[in-house]
Amino acid sequence: MIEINQLTFGYTKRNILYDALDLQLKEGNIYGLLGENGAGKSTLLMLIAGLKKPLSGSINVGGHEADHGSAEFLREVFFIPEEMTFPNITVSDYISVLSPFYPKFNHQHFIEMITEFGLSEDQKMNNMSYGQKKKVIISIGLASNTRLLLMDEPTNGLDIPSKSQFRKLVAKYMSDDRVFLISTHQVRDLESLIDPIVIVDNGKVVFNETLETISEKLLFTTAEKVEASDVIYVENGVAEDKVVAMNHSGEPSRINLELLFNAVLTEKTKMNQALPTQQIKY
Numbered sequence: 001m002i003e004i005n006q007l008t009f010g011y012t013k014r015n016i017l018y019d020a021l022d023l024q025l026k027e028g029n030i031y032g033l034l035g036e037n038g039a040g041k042s043t044l045l046m047l048i049a050g051l052k053k054p055l056s057g058s059i060n061v062g063g064h065e066a067d068h069g070s071a072e073f074l075r076e077v078f079f080i081p082e083e084m085t086f087p088n089i090t091v092s093d094y095i096s097v098l099s100p101f102y103p104k105f106n107h108q109h110f111i112e113m114i115t116e117f118g119l120s121e122d123q124k125m126n127n128m129s130y131g132q133k134k135k136v137i138i139s140i141g142l143a144s145n146t147r148l149l150l151m152d153e154p155t156n157g158l159d160i161p162s163k164s165q166f167r168k169l170v171a172k173y174m175s176d177d178r179v180f181l182i183s184t185h186q187v188r189d190l191e192s193l194i195d196p197i198v199i200v201d202n203g204k205v206v207f208n209e210t211l212e213t214i215s216e217k218l219l220f221t222t223a224e225k226v227e228a229s230d231v232i233y234v235e236n237g238v239a240e241d242k243v244v245a246m247n248h249s250g251e252p253s254r255i256n257l258e259l260l261f262n263a264v265l266t267e268k269t270k271m272n273q274a275l276p277t278q279q280i281k282y
């Protein structure tokens, strides 16, 4: 549904951030977009949202090119940025202005969500805290029913109970015809929600795999529980050494996303061997 082909982009032509990047995202999935600081996660979300123009290559969302800005494209894409500015009006007035752009916007779902987050439509947007504004924009994004919902670090600024409400609402409003792409450093906030996992590094997608495959092919355990020859990546801990190892049994293993992320970026060749279906491109 989202096809990125040979995408090349840099903020300047001399400093290329993405070089011939390919990525496909399919409906019914909540993709987790991971990468180190400066890897280009926010930029990729902005490119897919049509807010930046590629130097070359294409980004196609449901048959519409992202950088053409057609009405058909815009009504199917909602982008929740990390930083937001709002007019000094009530939530209700803001919805009146915004919702006509999203024909499938569900007002009842929106009210349910902000109520769950402890907010009301009568509150002025500018009198809200950062976390409260975030809750409003997340609720708008989910209620918009766009086929593509892009979220940049959505759990930043949310308190602990709100993070679990966020997970619950995202799972509730995901559907077979929607794609959610969520960039995050807070992998623990999104554990058991994001699947597949996409990792960007050095201008490429270096990992794009489902949790099912990861847990079948890899073991996330401690050093003493596996043969040394099966170890792919070791992280020295205070009490014990955590490892990513080959999973020969095929029995699903509980995934540690932080360990996976570090293993992908540190042990490229071994990770490639362990996940042969995975095309890690360098």
Ligand SMILES: Nc1ncnc2c1ncn2[C@@H]1O[C@H](COP(=O)(O)OP(=O)(O)OP(=O)(O)O)[C@@H](O)[C@H]1O
Residues within 6 Å of the ligand: 011, 017, 035, 036, 037, 038, 039, 040, 041, 042, 043, 044
């Ligand atoms: N407006 C801009 N002009 C020039 N360079 C930029 C601009 N915005 C971002 N960059 C650069 O592009 C690169 C990617 O930035 P981006 O914000 O997309 O990364 P990120 O993966 O989202 O980072 P973080 O995890 O720190 O939020 C960085 O090297 C950054 O310095």
